[in-house]
Structure formats: C-alpha cells, structure tokens
Amino acid sequence: MCEGCDEPAPFRDGDGEPYLEVHHLHRRADGGADDPGNVVALCPNCHRRRHHGADGDTFNEELKAYAEDRPY
Secondary structure, three states, X not given: OOOOOOOOOOXXXXXXXXXXXXXXOOOHHHOOOOOHHHEEEEXXXXXXXXXXXXXXXXXXXXXXXXXXXXXX
C-alpha cells in the first residue's frame, strides 16, 4: 500500500512483487538517515507529486507526520 494515498501498488515488477518507490523524508544530501524511520513507500504518482508537484513541500510535511505516527 502506498503510504501517500493508501492505494495498492499500481503494478507488479518483473518478479511479480507489488511496486512502490522509497522516498526519504529528510534528504540524504542534507544528512537524512537511510533507515526505516526516514523513509516511506510511495506509488510513482505520489513520489512525483512530492518532487514535482505544486504542493510537494506540504505533501512531504504530511508524510513526515504520518511517519511519526507509525507503530515501528
């Protein structure tokens, strides 16, 4: 499930697994960690929304709030 829109992965990869993209909430280039607490799994549409959408920064803040509330 996409952690941005709560929809199932839009397609399966070559191995038949659901395909989602990893998004770092705090950029690695800015010192963000490469660990589960700093990433979310997004469908390609949500990932492009974050990086190229007019509301990308606001969306990333929503994703950060979501990630803070996850049980892991």
